Amino acid sequence: MGRKAQSIKILNKDIRKLVEENLHLVEAVVRRIAPNLPPSVAREEIVSEGIMGLIEAAQKFDKKRGIKFEKWAEIRIRGAIIDYLRKNDIISRPSRILMKQIASTVRDLENKLGREPTDEEIAKELGITLEEYHIELEKISYLASLSLDEVIFDPTSSEGKRLYEMISDETLKDPFKYAEISDLRQIIESALEKLDEKEKEVIKMYYLDGFHMKEISKKLRVSESRISQIHSKALLKLRSYLEEKISQSVR
Numbered sequence: 001m002g003r004k005a006q007s008i009k010i011l012n013k014d015i016r017k018l019v020e021e022n023l024h025l026v027e028a029v030v031r032r033i034a035p036n037l038p039p040s041v042a043r044e045e046i047v048s049e050g051i052m053g054l055i056e057a058a059q060k061f062d063k064k065r066g067i068k069f070e071k072w073a074e075i076r077i078r079g080a081i082i083d084y085l086r087k088n089d090i091i092s093r094p095s096r097i098l099m100k101q102i103a104s105t106v107r108d109l110e111n112k113l114g115r116e117p118t119d120e121e122i123a124k125e126l127g128i129t130l131e132e133y134h135i136e137l138e139k140i141s142y143l144a145s146l147s148l149d150e151v152i153f154d155p156t157s158s159e160g161k162r163l164y165e166m167i168s169d170e171t172l173k174d175p176f177k178y179a180e181i182s183d184l185r186q187i188i189e190s191a192l193e194k195l196d197e198k199e200k201e202v203i204k205m206y207y208l209d210g211f212h213m214k215e216i217s218k219k220l221r222v223s224e225s226r227i228s229q230i231h232s233k234a235l236l237k238l239r240s241y242l243e244e245k246i247s248q249s250v251r
Helices: 002-009 013-021 023-036 043-060 069-087 093-113 119-126 130-139 141-148 163-168 175-192 197-208 213-220 224-250
Strands: 151-153 160-162
Touching: 013 023, 013 043, 023 043, 023 069, 043 069, 093 119, 093 130, 093 224, 119 130, 130 224, 175 224, 197 213, 197 224, 213 224
Parallel strands: none
Antiparallel strands: 151 160
16 A cells, blocks of 8 residues: 555645545446456455556546546546556466357357357357356456457557557547547447447447446346356457457558
């Protein structure tokens, strides 16, 4: 907590006030991320990283863009925590391999069948039971979410923009900034169209509306574990499609 207190103390009065009034945003983001992390990750550490993200958000916030500070700050808090987890290689190699296997299997089956494969078909192709497949989806829920937050660079620009920002930023008005990311935005919109209606609904409610998994499960009247499975599968599909499209655009 020393790092947090010291960092807040050296800020100018207005920024310090903005940070102190919005510390609850850090707690909200940590509450969503923490349950999916391994026991080895200290909660205090990700809280500290989140606060650093909040400070950066306060320093760079521009009211003229017409974006609410809460949304702006949440993106940067989450990004700071994700960067910390990535740098410290929190997710195991087997989990990363499994994530790629599932994404590849879903894509191959879609090409082969010409439609969205069922969970049963995916499990069979992977050589595991349906129950095992659902368990694996829940296990990689956090890793799939981490993938959505990775920085993807627009081939036409030297600046990176988080995929999470691209989906969330509905109020981008600067024509020059919009031109820089327009190709990437089109790719992301195309990727979202690859999802079925239930997957789109979960992604929208989780990332745009800010609902927790438990709240989504109540609204959609399915179990929280099922929401986690849908969330993971949707993000794996998005990641796979985006990697392919962005790779093609760079060539």
